Amino acid sequence: MLVDKSRITLHEFSASFLPEYKIMRSRKINLRRRLSRGFTLVELLVVIAIIGALVALLIPAVQQAREASRRAHCQNNLRQIGLAAHLFHDVEKRLPPGWIGVTTTGEDEVFGLTGWSWSAHLLSQLEQGAIADRVALDWPMLHEINDASRQQRVTTFSCPSDPSQEDLSFESAVNAPLTLPASHYVANFGPTPLSASQNYSGTKRRFSGQPFRGPFHHNSETKMRDFLRGTSNTILAGERRSNRTTGSARATWTGVAFGHAEYLSHAVGSSHLPINDADNSAFSSSHLLGSFFLYADGHVAFWSQQSEHLLLAKMSMLDQSDDRLPIMLAGGGFEFGETPEDSEDDADAEDDDGNFLIGGGGGAGICPICLRPSERPWPHIPGEDDHVPVNRPIPIR
Incomplete structure (x- = not known):
């Protein structure tokens, strides 16, 4: 008896085709799942905001380190x-x-x-x-x-x-x-x-x-x-x-x-x-x-x-x-090289506020260190005898 091999039974069809169909269907499902995993616009904005915050925190730290x-x-x-x-x-x-x-x-x-x-x-x-x-x-x-x-x-x-x-x-x-x-x-x-x-x-x-x-x-x-x-x-x-x-x-x-x-x-x-x-x-x-x-x-x-x-x-x-440093820093009381107007080489000459004035500049004045009369443009010069030595050590050249 001859058998027609061009014909296949339903069982044979299911056994040969259905596995391939299942594989193709599984691939489509996986593809859909992968497509559904993409960023939404909101998620993208959140990520950008987080990155910006991290950069804002990082830059000052880098600048401070530098x-x-x-x-x-x-x-x-x-x-x-x-x-x-x-x-x-x-x-x-x-x-x-x-x-x-x-x-x-x-x-x-x-x-x-x-x-x-x-x-x-x-x-x-x-x-x-x-x-x-x-x-x-x-x-x-x-x-x-x-x-x-x-x-x-x-x-x-x-x-x-x-x-x-x-x-x-x-x-x-x-x-x-x-x-x-x-x-x-x-x-x-x-x-x-x-x-x-x-x-x-x-x-x-x-x-x-x-x-x-x-x-x-x-x-x-x-x-x-x-x-x-x-x-x-x-x-x-x-x-x-x-x-x-x-x-x-x-x-x-x-x-x-x-x-x-x-x-x-x-x-x-x-x-x-x-x-x-x-x-x-x-x-x-x-x-x-x-x-x-x-x-x-x-x-x-x-x-x-x-x-x-x-x-x-x-x-x-x-x-x-x-002693006279606060007066000088304040910009009041005297000017370098200035002789008191009403002073005749008086060691106790004072201005209107009672502050000692520094003489010198043009000649007679008051030594700003020992407060004695001096006839030198810059009065306190070690070795000169026009004023009394001070009561504290001064560098001598």
């Missing part, structure tokens, strides 16, 4: 400067001068022609020998022989927190437009206002005898023994924010450029004003709410801009002759 690193770098720069100053003192038996200058007559005048600052004297100790070898300290800073050396940048004098790392531009009616590398550190001049100091005309002895003196000034030769408050209690240098506005008197490591406005601010800073004051001569920084200061013993401390101004001024002085 600023902490920059602060540590700045602090280390000041430590290196302090170490360099001590190495210089070990060799020269004195600290570098605030700035140097000799006139054409050979006298050590404030308005001298040289202008190189304390920082230029420390280049060798800061391992900047290549630049130091090219700096001609015996020639004026603006002389053509120093054109190349004064354009060099020194990273140790640069605070990474300062937003401007570019060179500074200066203009003057005396000198041609000038570009100098920026520095963010200045030496301590003391609490005497720089605006008044620029009018001082005299030798380094007159600067040494002026009241409220810091360790760095014109042709200074300060020694470690001169820090009568102690090296751990006296500021050696501090920070200065940069400002690239043309004609502005911001800091540069090279020195003072005579003929430019407020030229002493190029090298030194005054504690006459609070920290972060808008004045060019004040200590300031780009750190939040304060500034770093280097002390004479080499340690570095951060001062809040809310710190007591009088304390900062006292810690910027070499000696302890600060």
